[in-house]
Amino acid sequence: MQGFSQSVGNSVRDRQVPEEYAHTTGFVESVLQTTWADVEAAIFQIPLPLWNESTFRWFFVRAALSTFPEVKCQLEWNKIDLLVQLENENHLIEFKFYGRNRHQRLDGSTGGWKGGPGRKNYTEFWDCVRKLHKFESERWRQRHGEREQISGRHLILAYAESETPIYRDWYQPLRPAPPTHCDINAVLRAKDLHLHAVECRGSKRHLRCQLFEVQ
Numbered sequence: 001m002q003g004f005s006q007s008v009g010n011s012v013r014d015r016q017v018p019e020e021y022a023h024t025t026g027f028v029e030s031v032l033q034t035t036w037a038d039v040e041a042a043i044f045q046i047p048l049p050l051w052n053e054s055t056f057r058w059f060f061v062r063a064a065l066s067t068f069p070e071v072k073c074q075l076e077w078n079k080i081d082l083l084v085q086l087e088n089e090n091h092l093i094e095f096k097f098y099g100r101n102r103h104q105r106l107d108g109s110t111g112g113w114k115g116g117p118g119r120k121n122y123t124e125f126w127d128c129v130r131k132l133h134k135f136e137s138e139r140w141r142q143r144h145g146e147r148e149q150i151s152g153r154h155l156i157l158a159y160a161e162s163e164t165p166i167y168r169d170w171y172q173p174l175r176p177a178p179p180t181h182c183d184i185n186a187v188l189r190a191k192d193l194h195l196h197a198v199e200c201r202g203s204k205r206h207l208r209c210q211l212f213e214v215q
Contacts, residue, residue: 027068027086028093028154029193029211033062036195036209044201048160053097054159057082060095070083079131089151092135095130096121098159099166107197117180126181128155133187153214155188160205171210187215 038059046055057075061082064071068086077083080091098121132153159167177185190212197206 003024010012015087026152027089028084028091028152029058029191031067031084032065032156032209032211033193034067034199035060036162038096039207039209040198042196043207048099048200048205048207051097051099051160053081053095055064056097056156057095060093060156078135080135090148091152091154092132092150093154093156094132096128096157105201122175123178123180125155125157125171126177128186129177129188129212129214130181130184133184155212155214156209157212158207158209160200160207166207172208189213189215 035056039056042059043051053120061073061075064073064084070086072085074083075081077092080092082093084091084093134154135153136150157171159171161167174188174190177188190210192213195209197208199206
């Protein structure tokens with residue numbers, strides 16, 4: 001059996017956007033489709049409890065750099081998870097990765113649950129929407145004299161689920177914004193990239209991914 005670095009590395013060499021996604025013209029969409037193919041290859045060797053937003057972001061950055069060598073990336077740029085620059089485009093990207101995992105005690109016995117769908121992470125999701133939506137009015141822009149335009153603001157959501165509880169009940173289709181965020185309810189648009197669910201090794205859970213565009 002080939003090692004992890006070799007198996008995933010093979011998917012990076014001669015990088016091309018899969019043919020089934022040839023209709024997609026957006027830069028972020030193309031990179032996410034490539035990222036998802038890499039995640040599917042890696043999930044069989046990296047157990048699901050070891051995944052989080054930082055892990056997922058790493059796969060996205062690697063896909064961006066391998067697909068578009070001229071791309072520039074910055075992490076935690078002005079409190080945004082990722083800034084991606086390609087030619088004259090500036091894209092802001094926030095990542096959300098949700099899962100419900102169980103801790104293991106030092107003696108190997110089963111501990112308590114961490115995570116799960118509900119109002120808390122749904123509110124956090126809309127906090128990200130608001131941050132992206134309000135970004136143009138942030139004071140840093142006037143303070144530092146930033147004049148470059150933002151080409152796109154994106155929120156990438158990935159979540160793992162089994163039969164219950166269901167994250168899809170909250171995000172697919174997307175529920176209305178909570179009362180505290182109803183003022184931005186109309187600024188979010190889901191983009192259907194037809195990303196299939198990825199089966200997780202050694203469990204009945206699947207990973208799903210959605211891309212949202214913030215106006």
